[in-house]
Amino acid sequence: QQQVKQSPQSLIVQKGGISIINCAYENTAxxxxxxxxxxxxxxxALLIAIRPDVSEKKEGRFTISFNKSAKQFSLHIMxxxxxxxxxxxxxxxxxxxxxxxxxxxxRLTINP
Amino acid sequence: GAVVSQxxxxxxxxxGTSVKIECRxxxxxxxxxxxxxxxxxxxxxxxxxxxxGSKATYEQGVEKDKFLINHASLTLSTLTVTSAHPEDSSFxxxxxxxxxxxxxxxxxxxxxxx
Numbered sequence: 001q002q003q004v005k006q007s008p009q010s011l012i013v014q015k016g017g018i019s020i021i022n023c024a025y026e027n028t029a030x031x032x033x034x035x036x037x038x039x040x041x042x043x044x045a046l047l048i049a050i051r052p053d054v055s056e057k058k059e060g061r062f063t064i065s066f067n068k069s070a071k072q073f074s075l076h077i078m079x080x081x082x083x084x085x086x087x088x089x090x091x092x093x094x095x096x097x098x099x100x101x102x103x104x105x106x107r108l109t110i111n112p
Numbered sequence: 113g114a115v116v117s118q119x120x121x122x123x124x125x126x127x128g129t130s131v132k133i134e135c136r137x138x139x140x141x142x143x144x145x146x147x148x149x150x151x152x153x154x155x156x157x158x159x160x161x162x163x164x165g166s167k168a169t170y171e172q173g174v175e176k177d178k179f180l181i182n183h184a185s186l187t188l189s190t191l192t193v194t195s196a197h198p199e200d201s202s203f204x205x206x207x208x209x210x211x212x213x214x215x216x217x218x219x220x221x222x223x224x225x226x
Contacts, residue, residue: 036217093215103155
């Protein structure tokens with residue numbers, strides 16, 4: 001029940017296209033859903049996060065869509081750029097110093 | 113935003129020696145710090161959770177005597193890999209939790225044991 005399932009494992013998108021990564025969770029007590037971007041040899045960096053009281057959050061080219069009833073959330077990267085090529089992780093937590101549960105990661109490649 | 117400074121970024125040590133990794137929260141007080149291990153092309157695996165001034169809580173299968181965690185202050189947590197062996201070679205990452213900024217990660221430490 002603590003799992004977060006992420007798909008796809010890898011994704012190739014043309015420059016200017018939309019990248020979409022999906023995650024599903026089981027624990028309905030989760031109340032914090034962040035997405036992280038990780039470049040090789042670096043720690044994860046917070047991209048955007050959402051709480052279950054909203055269905056969508058947008059920051060620049062990054063949008064989280066959240067479906068509470070389906071227990072799913074997704075990351076959309078609009079106008080994808082080669083610099084977006086990285087590994088993306090979704091995560092979930094019951095906030096209040098509770099541990100993050102990570103998805104398996106998606107390796108995104110944006111072709112120029 | 114919140115920043116967690118992690119040092120060293122990489123370290124090579126001989127088998128049998130100990131290595132200490134430091135994480136400092138620079139502009140917030142991290143009551144709780146998390147330590148992760150990451151293998152190539154894999155997700156982050158939580159090793160332990162440490163609360164300032166108390167003993168760390170280790171995840172199942174993590175040897176507490178091998179991976180010593182100290183969280184003596186609200187801004188500093190350390191992970192010491194004792195008697196390191198080649199199988200301990202990995203990427204170690206810390207994270208501090210703050211109500212305002214969420215979970216902030218350090219830049220990671222690449223440990224190579226030869």
